[in-house]
Amino acid sequence: MKLYFSPGACSLSPHIVLRELGLPFEAVKVDLGSKKTADGGDFKAINPKGYVPTLQLDNGQILTEGPAIVQYLADLKPEAKLAPANGSWERYQLQEWLNFISTEIHKQFSPLFNAANPDSVKDAQKTKLAQRFAEISPLLEKQDYLTGSDFSVADAYLFTVLGWSKYFHIDLNQWPGIAGFVERVSARPAVAAAVEFEAQAKKAA
Template identity: 85%
Template sequence: MKLYFSPGACSLSPHIVLRELGLPFEAIKVDLASKTTADGADFRAVNPKGYVPALQLDSGEVLTEGPAIVQYLADQKPEAGLAPANGSMPRYRLQEWLNFISTEIHKQFSPLFNPANPDSVKDAQKAKLAQRFAEIAPVLEKQDYLTGSQFSVADAYLFTVLGWSKYFHIDLNQWPAIARYVDRVAARPAVAEALEVEAKAKKAA
């Protein structure tokens, strides 16, 4: 498999999952500004949408959209427990979290990355994020991970987007349970390895 990623982007989520599962893959860095891969190839030939992540399977088929990719990966090694069985209520709860993270957290960060947006817009987005963080915190006060005691693909995704808080001076210590959660996830060997690889890729740019 080939994972097309950009350091610090939401592609960190499937990157973490691949390493948690110990699945063989090739990581291919994408320049999102030029839409080219590290060897100069046109990334849009892989994903016409022009953004990461994209997962190219050994068959040549390409899967896009982070929540879909991480569930696909988890199902390749179900014994690892990164996603509950398909058709079960716990699986739907996992999908509930993935959708929440995608629409209520990931997309709320997007306007903050746009330098053209005025401070009033960015302040409103930060307020929305604070509301969502306040909704997540009680869950993480009661359990280590979003779905309970087991790390899941939803945690890989939430950890990824929470990492963007530092770019916009959002102090996660306002929600101590979330700050502890970030530290707990970051301490996982597979997560630390993914972060190290992406940090090196960013420096090499």
Template identity: 65%
Template structure:
């Protein structure tokens, strides 16, 4: 599988999942500002949306959107336990978490990274994130991961998103449960491999 990525971006989530599943991955770095690959070719010719993650799967098909990609990867290796079986209530719970992270967390961070957003708008985004972090803290207080004690693709996505806190002035120490979750996921060997491969860890 070929993963088009940008270091530390939301493409880190499927990168982690690929390594957790033990699947081979070819990494292709994308310059998101220039929309170019390292060889100078046009990334928009691969994904007209112009953002990562993007994967090339069997048959040369291109798949985009993180929540779809991580479920696809998990289904290639069901014995990994990274996603419950399709059609089960547990699978819909997983999709519920992926949707929550995508719409309630990921998009709020987007405002904090955008230099065009005024400070007032960024303050609103931080307030929203704080409320969502409060909710996550209550859910993770009694269990290691979002789905219980089994690491899933939702945890890879949550880790990726809250990892951005260090770059936007949010101190996770305000939420000890969330900080502990971040540390727990960061210590996983597959996560360490992904971070190192993206140049985020020495």
């Protein structure tokens, strides 16, 4: 398998999941500005949407969109329990979290990355994010992860998007549950390895 990624992007989420599962894969860096892969290839020929993450299977099939990719990966190795069984109530709860993170946190960060947006827009977005963090924090004070005591693909996704807070001077220590969650996830060996790999890839740019 190949994971097309860009350092600092949401592709860190499936990168973490691949390492948690111990699955063999090749990480291919993408320049999102030029839409070129590290070897000079045309990334849009692989994913016409032009963004990461993109997973290419050994048979050439392409899967895009982070929440879909991480569930696919988890189902390749169900014994790792990064996602509950398909069709179970717990699986739908996981999907609920993945959708919430995607729409209410991930996409709320997007206007902050747009330099053309005025401060008033960015301040409004920070307020929305603060509301969501305040909603999640109490849960993460009571349990280690979003779905309970076990790390899941939803936690990999939440950890990834929370990492963008530092770019916009959002202090996660305002929400103890959130801060504790980030600390716990950061300490996982697979997570630390993925983060370090991408940090080195960014330096090599």
